[in-house]
Amino acid sequence: MNVEKVARPRPAGGTELEIWNLAATVVDPEVPVVTIEDLGVLRHVELADDGGVIVQLTPTYSGCPAIDAMRDDVVSVMTEAGYSEVRVDVVLAPAWTTDWISQSGRDKLEAYGIAPPAPRRTDGKVNLGLGIRCPRCGSLHTRQSSRFGSTACKALFVCQRCHEPFDYFKEH
Amino acid sequence: MSHTSNRSISTAVTAETIATAGVVAPESVARYAIGLGDDALILAQRLGEWIAHAPELEEDVALGNIALDQLGHARSFLTYASSAWGKTEDDLAYFRDESEFLNRQLFEQPNGDFAQTIARQLVASVYFEMLYTSLTKSTDPTLAAIAAKAVKEVSYHIDHSTQWLFRLGLGTTISRERMQRGLEAVWPFTAELFSPDPLTEGLEGIAVNPSSLRVDFDRVTQQAIADAGLTLPTTPAVRGGGRSGIHTESLGPLLAEMQVLARAHPRATW
Numbered sequence: 001m002n003v004e005k006v007a008r009p010r011p012a013g014g015t016e017l018e019i020w021n022l023a024a025t026v027v028d029p030e031v032p033v034v035t036i037e038d039l040g041v042l043r044h045v046e047l048a049d050d051g052g053v054i055v056q057l058t059p060t061y062s063g064c065p066a067i068d069a070m071r072d073d074v075v076s077v078m079t080e081a082g083y084s085e086v087r088v089d090v091v092l093a094p095a096w097t098t099d100w101i102s103q104s105g106r107d108k109l110e111a112y113g114i115a116p117p118a119p120r121r122t123d124g125k126v127n128l129g130l131g132i133r134c135p136r137c138g139s140l141h142t143r144q145s146s147r148f149g150s151t152a153c154k155a156l157f158v159c160q161r162c163h164e165p166f167d168y169f170k171e172h
Numbered sequence: 173m174s175h176t177s178n179r180s181i182s183t184a185v186t187a188e189t190i191a192t193a194g195v196v197a198p199e200s201v202a203r204y205a206i207g208l209g210d211d212a213l214i215l216a217q218r219l220g221e222w223i224a225h226a227p228e229l230e231e232d233v234a235l236g237n238i239a240l241d242q243l244g245h246a247r248s249f250l251t252y253a254s255s256a257w258g259k260t261e262d263d264l265a266y267f268r269d270e271s272e273f274l275n276r277q278l279f280e281q282p283n284g285d286f287a288q289t290i291a292r293q294l295v296a297s298v299y300f301e302m303l304y305t306s307l308t309k310s311t312d313p314t315l316a317a318i319a320a321k322a323v324k325e326v327s328y329h330i331d332h333s334t335q336w337l338f339r340l341g342l343g344t345t346i347s348r349e350r351m352q353r354g355l356e357a358v359w360p361f362t363a364e365l366f367s368p369d370p371l372t373e374g375l376e377g378i379a380v381n382p383s384s385l386r387v388d389f390d391r392v393t394q395q396a397i398a399d400a401g402l403t404l405p406t407t408p409a410v411r412g413g414g415r416s417g418i419h420t421e422s423l424g425p426l427l428a429e430m431q432v433l434a435r436a437h438p439r440a441t442w
Contacts, residue, residue, distance in 0.1 A: 062245050062248060096321075146230035149237075
């Protein structure tokens with residue numbers, strides 16, 4: 001199986017960097033503080049021989065409807081910037097992981113009130129969850145109130161210290 | 173799958189773009205993908221019936237989210253399958269009749285009470301996890317890619333079903349009785365999951381031989397049922413035949429509800 005530990009880096013320069021930076025302005029429709037670059041959903045950009053633009057995105061969860069909005073938004077920003085031929089390919093492999101969310105993305109999630117995902121361990125024998133920190137008061141004294149939340153990527157937690165409920169972006 | 177060149181960065185697979193990316197399934201692979209897609213689609217539709225009816229709000233959300241994951245798997249498999257005939261996922265989901273659906277009969281069974289749904293989820297999630305783990309090694313890159321994504325999601329579904337199995341099995345006298353009854357209602361449909369699948373014929377290395385999953389499935393589910401203080405049902409297996417289009421009386425009404433809007437307004441979009 002194809003596993004990548006880190007998100008794809010930005011292109012080094014030229015038109016592809018320009019295309020990447022444009023695509024990277026698109027935000028998650030459900031969590032509008034993080035961009036598709038922060039999430040690791042933006043996988044690749046390319047200027048085709050005929051001058052068209054190809055952008056590759058990968059969905060977070062198989063059924064997540066946000067990918068449709070992200071794709072439309074990428075087409076919009078490209079078109080507005082003057083690229084008339086835009087193709088957005090949605091790719092499934094390698095499968096998306098929360099390990100691809102950038103540090104900046106994690107900071108933005110926390111500031112927005114969503115606890116960022118813990119690192120995903122795949123080498124150990126036991127699937128042991130780490131303590132999840134309350135994004136409001138910083139306490140580690142929290143408990144899970146529901147394993148599923150308002151979107152496919154989140155679970156619900158409650159802080160035992162400040163008593164506020166909050167979303168946790170599940171490690172995946 | 174390699175990503176050594178820009179063009180082959182990864183397999184372009186999605187509900188919407190398989191067709192535009194020009195990925196076309198050979199017909200035998202497409203038939204197999206229909207079976208996999210129908211299992212996920214029919215289970216998603218059943219789980220969706222729980223929304224606003226679950227015992228607590230968190231379970232409305234949980235079962236709805238699990239259904240959404242299943243629907244995502246169904247869309248990927250059916251879109252890939254439909255490419256063989258120049259069709260779309262919607263053609264397959266909404267415009268086939270009952271005898272053309274190839275899902276195993278377990279997935280069309282009515283929800284019953286919450287315990288029975290949990291029993292079906294236990295069987296379904298453990299089965300899917302083993303099936304998709306094995307399918308990631310398929311020599312068909314599209315099937316392998318769909319499976320690699322799906323397996324991460326169904327692993328989380330196993331946690332959900334086993335936690336409820338324990339909670340109900342080790343809970344009150346009534347919850348224990350109902351969990352046991354739920355297992356007994358579902359168990360006759362488990363054998364079909366591992367019986368020979370006509371859709372895998374000629375697909376050596378591409379499809380998963382269902383009987384290869386049986387030993388691990390039995391080990392995991394028997395352990396979980398024992399840990400929950402429950403008894404492994406001995407109810408006899410039903411005849412099955414879902415992969416050949418033979419279904420129980422429960423599928424027809426489910427399809428009627430799922431398909432009525434698309435058939436009343438063909439080609440409608442929003």
